[in-house]
Amino acid sequence: MTDETNAAQRQFWNSDFGAKWVAFEADLETLHAPMNDPLLTCAAIELGMNVLDVGCGSGAVTRRAAEWVGVDGSVTGVDISEVLLDKARATAAGEGSASVDYLHADAQTYAFAPASFDRVVSRMGVMFFADPTAAFTNLLRAVRPGGYLSAVVWRRGEANPWFRIPTEAAIRHLGPIDSDPDAPGPLAFANTDRALAILMAAGWMDASASPLEVILETRGPATEAAASIGSMGPAARIMDLKGATKTQLTAIKADIAAGFRRFETEHGLRVPVTMTLLSARAPV
Ligand SMILES: C[S@@+](CC[C@H](N)C(=O)[O-])C[C@H]1O[C@@H](n2cnc3c(N)ncnc32)[C@H](O)[C@@H]1O
Structure with a gap:
């Protein structure tokens, strides 16, 4: 990856911060795990599907999706952080899981094979695009007609x-x-109306947002x-x-x-x- 799109985010996620994420991975995974199954349920993941996990990081959702789609399915995790992808590649998916591929690429610009996925999912990985409308347009090209996108994003405040x-x-x-409250970063989609407007501007249909209540647990x-x-x-x-x-x-x-x-x-x-x-x- 050599182009300048999302250069700041690429630099950030490949920096010490990415290394820290890897070091704390087990704890972060305990923390974020309650989001996994609601996300995959929302995306209506079924056996045999081809799934794209955007901003897959160290691959927890990629592996969980691979269990859900089973051996006849496939899952691709895409991320701009080589550090996190190294960690993902080093962790095997469970028995009976789909084959898993990891792609080091910018999901905003990468030329995915058109209509090659049934589902696009993301756990906290879609809020970092410099041009979110371009990114969601790109992801729409990657999904088959009638396919779904589901993503978990952070809210603000109380x-x-x-x-x-x-x-x-x-x-x-x-x-x-x-x-700028809308700048690329974890809270970029805290304004739900903005997130839905971006999805619709990118050509997605029936964009909706629902609350997901989870308990974040740490030791x-x-x-x-x-x-x-x-x-x-x-x-x-x-x-x-x-x-x-x-x-x-x-x-x-x-x-x-x-x-x-x-x-x-x-x-x-x-x-x-x-x-x-x-x-x-x-x-x-
Ligand atoms: C908050 S982390 C979430 C990681 C993972 N989904 C999880 O839940 O553990 C955000 C991830 O998005 C990735 N990311 C940010 N911008 C990206 C882009 N333009 N294309 C692909 N991945 C991106 C980062 O490298 C990072 O791994």
């Missing part, structure tokens, strides 16, 4: 304490950030979660941007831990979050 608590802690200590006390959230989550991006000092970092992590303490149980944190499940259909 629905999402997982992002709200660290973001507010970082802003409390470092001041507000001047950023250990709030202080432990605060340490990893503080080094990887939304607060980390703000601290990076603002050049936070060590003292500020410590204070922010303490505030994050305090914010999450109400979600502590004897088994770790259990944080209720409402995600959005986007779905749409390719015209026949």
